[in-house]
Amino acid sequence: MSTESPADRRRDRDLDRPPAPALSLARDRPLEKVDVADFGERLRAAIRQPMQISDDTLEVVLSTLLAGGHLLLEDRPGVGKTQLARTLAGSVDGRFARVQATVDLLPTDILGATIWHAGTETFEFHPGPVFANVVLVDELNRATPKTQSGLLEAMQELQVTLDGRTHALERPFMVIATQNPSVGYDGTYRLPPAQLDRFLARVSLGYPTNAQEIALLREPPSGGIERAGSLRELLAAQALVEEVRASEALLAYVVALLEATRAHPLSETGASPRAGLQLLGAARARAALQGRDFVLPDDVQALAASVLAHRIEPVPAAPAEAQLEIVADALRDVPAR
Incomplete structure (x- = not known):
């Protein structure tokens, strides 16, 4: 038994x-x-x-x-x-x-x-x-x-x-x-x-x-x-990703994007500080995958919708695609530095 x-x-x-x-x-x-x-x-x-x-x-x-x-x-x-x-x-x-x-x-x-x-x-x-x-x-x-x-x-x-x-x-x-x-x-x-x-x-x-x-x-x-x-x-690859460099201007760009999602008229709650950390981490990974040891604004822009949109709470009357619209507007309005 x-x-x-x-x-x-x-x-x-x-x-x-x-x-x-x-x-x-x-x-x-x-x-x-x-x-x-x-x-x-x-x-x-x-x-x-x-x-x-x-x-x-x-x-x-x-x-x-x-x-x-x-x-x-x-x-x-x-x-x-x-x-x-x-x-x-x-x-x-x-x-x-x-x-x-x-x-x-x-x-x-x-x-x-x-x-x-x-x-x-x-x-x-x-x-x-x-x-x-x-x-x-x-x-x-x-x-x-x-x-x-x-x-x-x-x-x-x-x-x-x-x-x-x-x-x-x-x-x-x-x-x-x-x-x-x-x-x-x-x-x-x-x-x-x-x-x-x-x-x-x-x-x-x-x-x-x-x-x-x-x-x-x-x-x-x-x-x-x-x-x-x-x-x-x-x-080992994850450890190397953490070493990919991000300039002060790039960090300021990420923060500006987060602030833009919080100030958007369709946003009840914008992207959190954790969202900024994870967006930067993902951008570092994308840079490493492309053979670079530094992050470009292109890396941030390519991943912003996937990393930020689901964290945003739109206002009650917002349209169905408001989260993606908020991120798209932030990418359009915030200049890359």
Whole structure:
């Protein structure tokens, strides 16, 4: 008779491989040397192989990954959101975990739980799916606000605190969450501003072009994922991204853009200071992907809509596309310095 607990079976089902000690990659030995631009090209090729994705969207995805951020995919079902998350994890040989959000999902279903073992008379922590390198939370807005809030500490602090004990997450760590459009989908809970602010970028994959869809029908995804790098290379690339230079003029430009979103007549609440930090981080990553060790205004402008728009709360009477309009107006009105 098996002595495996239900929590053990859930963990084994959700995680693709046994968990490794958190932070072991960063502590065991020095990181590998890596050419960020070359690393990015290898990742692009690996991600394009099993799926159709636009160059602009892929640039946002890779910039988010190298900046150490989290990604929100807002789109309709069946356009490849899960495939993107699984491919991204496999391309760097990382552990992938998937959580399907439903109204009855609990925070412990994602984070893990402390279980009493009568035989040893001790409490033992059983890690949840969040203890992976890339965690896909599918249809996050179907989970209740209580469950959504359970991700906040993990996404910001890279740790989980349960029963007074803190457990560090693995590095690198990335949450990719999907949400259905609210209109026409019952049983969804709007993501609050604090939750949205944890996501570095928001993108929509959209429907493929006719040519891309024909190619997809001709050769559907096989399920195999090409390994383009390693977790060590990703950690090294993320460390190099942090060293990319940003001039004082560039920093002033980012702040001016943030201020413009806050002063816009359609804006109830503009982009937060965290948004500025993450926009700069993503711009650094984009510069490194293009082989530069300094940030240009072009890097900021290319990523501004994906990084800033979802953090802006429009006034109640604003049109549906007000968030993107506010960012577009800020880019138009604020001169690059």
